[in-house]
Amino acid sequence: MRSKPSVLIIGGGVAGLSSALTHLQAGFRVTLIEKRKQLGGRAWSDAKGLDNGPHVILGCYHHFRKLLRALGTEGLFEKEESLQLTWVFKGGQSLRLRPPKLPSPLHLLAGLIRLDLPLKARICLIKGTLSVRLPLPPPGTTLQDWFVKRKINRDTQSLFFVPLCRAVMNVEADQADARLFLKTLRVAFGASRKEGAIWCPTAPWSQILHRAGALFLEKNRVEWVHASVKALSLSQDKGIDSVTLGNGQKRSSFDRLVLAVPWEEAAKLAPFADFATKAKEIQSSSIVSVSFPPPRQPFPFNEPLLALVGGEPFHFLCKAPSPNGWLTLLAGAADHAQIQTQEAWIEEALKCFQTFFGPGKLLPESPHQSCRVRREARATIASTPRIAGLRPKPGPTEIQGLWLAGDWTDTGFPSTLEGAAKSGAFPA
Ligand SMILES: Cc1cc2nc3c(=O)[nH]c(=O)nc-3n(C[C@H](O)[C@H](O)[C@H](O)COP(=O)(O)OP(=O)(O)OC[C@H]3O[C@@H](n4cnc5c(N)ncnc54)[C@H](O)[C@@H]3O)c2cc1C
Structure with missing residues (x-):
C-alpha cells in the first residue's frame, strides 16, 4: 500500500494552522515547525491573558471561521x-x-x-x-x-x-x-x-488559537516541532530538498514544504525563489495598543468596540476579553504618529481617554504603573497600491515542492486573519 504523502509546514500562525487543516483533510501526514512556544503567530496573549492587541473578525471571514470550527473555538466570540x-x-x-x-x-x-x-x-x-x-x-x-x-x-x-x-x-x-x-x-x-457583522473575542487569543491549536495538532497526530528554521536547501534538480533547524538538525523526508512565515522571513529563507526579491520590498505597518486596568467607576458603554471620532492616533477602544474589565486603546498605522517611547504612548492614551470619557474616576489609579503598551512593528503589510504588485500567489511556487502561505500573499484579502487562513486553505 502507498504510504501517505507528507508535508512540512514552517510557521504555526493562522496560515500554518489553516494549511495543516487543509493537508490533513487531503490525507497528508503533517509536521509543523514553529519557533515560538505559542501557536497563533501574531494573535497571541501574555502570561496574564492580555492580548498583544485587539483582533476582531467579520462574519465574512469564512476561511478563518472554518479553522475556528476545526479548533472548536468559533463559539468564543460575541457575534452581531x-x-x-x-x-x-x-x-x-x-x-x-x-x-x-x-x-x-x-x-x-x-x-x-x-x-x-x-x-x-x-x-x-x-x-x-x-x-x-x-x-x-x-x-x-x-x-x-x-x-x-x-x-x-x-x-x-x-x-x-x-x-x-x-x-x-x-x-x-x-x-x-x-x-x-x-x-x-x-x-x-x-x-x-x-x-x-463584527465578531469580538470573549477569550484571549492564547485560548482561541494556541491552546485549541495544540489540542487539534495532538488529536490529529501532527508532529509539532518547536524550533526555528534557519535555511532551506535545494536539490540538484532545483527542487526543495531539506530544511536546517537552529540546532543544526536537518529535515528532509517530506513531499511538500509550506512556508507560512511573514514576508521578511520568507525572503530570508528562500532567497533563490522569485517571490523573495519582491517580498523584500514589502513595507510593514505597525499597531500600538495601550491597555488599562478596569476603570474605578462603571464604564458608560457596554459595547465591546467603540470607534473614536477624531481620537488620533487612537481609533478604537476595545474591551479586552482578558483580564476581566481591562480596556485597550488601539492605534493602527501607528508609525504615522511618530511617538517613540512607551511613556509618550501612555501620556497620549491618557489624554485621549480623558478627552472622550471625561477626567472623572474612570481611569485607574497610578495609570503610568498599571498601563501596558504593546507595539507590534510588523503587525501587517502596508496595504498600499504599490504593494499590490509585490504579493505572490499562495500555493505552489516555481520551486518544485515549495508552497507559500501567509497573510502577505495575494489572496484578494488585505493582510488579515482571513487572508492568512485563506492562503493556507489553498487546495492541497
Ligand atoms: C496587534 C495586532 C492586531 C491585529 N488586528 C487584526 C484584526 O483585528 N483583524 C484581522 O483580521 N487581523 C488583525 N491583525 C493581523 C493578523 O494578526 C495577521 O494578519 C495574521 O495573524 C497573520 O497570520 P500568518 O499566519 O500569516 O502570520 P504569523 O501570524 O506571523 O505566523 C507566522 C508564524 O511563523 C513563525 N515563524 C517565523 N519564522 C520562523 C522560522 N524561521 N522558523 C519557524 N517558525 C517561524 C512565527 O513565529 C509565527 O508564529 C492584527 C495584527 C496585530 C499584530
Whole structure:
C-alpha cells in the first residue's frame, strides 16, 4: 500500500494552522515547525491573558471561521447579526448604527437613514456607501483619491470609511489601495447582512488559537516541532530538498514544504525563489495598543468596540476579553504618529481617554504603573497600491515542492486573519 504523502509546514500562525487543516483533510501526514512556544503567530496573549492587541473578525471571514470550527473555538466570540458600530465623539456623545433585519445592502442603508444626524449628512453617508458598488478605480488609486473622485464628503469619510480603512487595511486613506479596500467592503456588504457583522473575542487569543491549536495538532497526530528554521536547501534538480533547524538538525523526508512565515522571513529563507526579491520590498505597518486596568467607576458603554471620532492616533477602544474589565486603546498605522517611547504612548492614551470619557474616576489609579503598551512593528503589510504588485500567489511556487502561505500573499484579502487562513486553505 502507498504510504501517505507528507508535508512540512514552517510557521504555526493562522496560515500554518489553516494549511495543516487543509493537508490533513487531503490525507497528508503533517509536521509543523514553529519557533515560538505559542501557536497563533501574531494573535497571541501574555502570561496574564492580555492580548498583544485587539483582533476582531467579520462574519465574512469564512476561511478563518472554518479553522475556528476545526479548533472548536468559533463559539468564543460575541457575534452581531450585521455590521453594528458605535461612534464616540470627544466629550462622550455617541452615535449608534443598528441596521434593521432587511436583506443586504438594504439593511445598511436603512440603518444609516435612521442615524441621529442631520438629513443632509445621512444622505451623504448613503451616497458614499452606494459608491462602493460603482466600477472600481484604476490600479494605483489611493482611497483618498477615490474620495475626491466620488465626492465623498469629510463627515462620511471620517464616520464610515476611515475607521473601516484603518481596521481592514492598517494604513491611512491617503496610503490605502482603494481597489483592495473597496473589494473587501463589497464582500463584507455582499450576499447577506451577516457578512459585515463584527465578531469580538470573549477569550484571549492564547485560548482561541494556541491552546485549541495544540489540542487539534495532538488529536490529529501532527508532529509539532518547536524550533526555528534557519535555511532551506535545494536539490540538484532545483527542487526543495531539506530544511536546517537552529540546532543544526536537518529535515528532509517530506513531499511538500509550506512556508507560512511573514514576508521578511520568507525572503530570508528562500532567497533563490522569485517571490523573495519582491517580498523584500514589502513595507510593514505597525499597531500600538495601550491597555488599562478596569476603570474605578462603571464604564458608560457596554459595547465591546467603540470607534473614536477624531481620537488620533487612537481609533478604537476595545474591551479586552482578558483580564476581566481591562480596556485597550488601539492605534493602527501607528508609525504615522511618530511617538517613540512607551511613556509618550501612555501620556497620549491618557489624554485621549480623558478627552472622550471625561477626567472623572474612570481611569485607574497610578495609570503610568498599571498601563501596558504593546507595539507590534510588523503587525501587517502596508496595504498600499504599490504593494499590490509585490504579493505572490499562495500555493505552489516555481520551486518544485515549495508552497507559500501567509497573510502577505495575494489572496484578494488585505493582510488579515482571513487572508492568512485563506492562503493556507489553498487546495492541497
Ligand atoms: C496587534 C495586532 C492586531 C491585529 N488586528 C487584526 C484584526 O483585528 N483583524 C484581522 O483580521 N487581523 C488583525 N491583525 C493581523 C493578523 O494578526 C495577521 O494578519 C495574521 O495573524 C497573520 O497570520 P500568518 O499566519 O500569516 O502570520 P504569523 O501570524 O506571523 O505566523 C507566522 C508564524 O511563523 C513563525 N515563524 C517565523 N519564522 C520562523 C522560522 N524561521 N522558523 C519557524 N517558525 C517561524 C512565527 O513565529 C509565527 O508564529 C492584527 C495584527 C496585530 C499584530
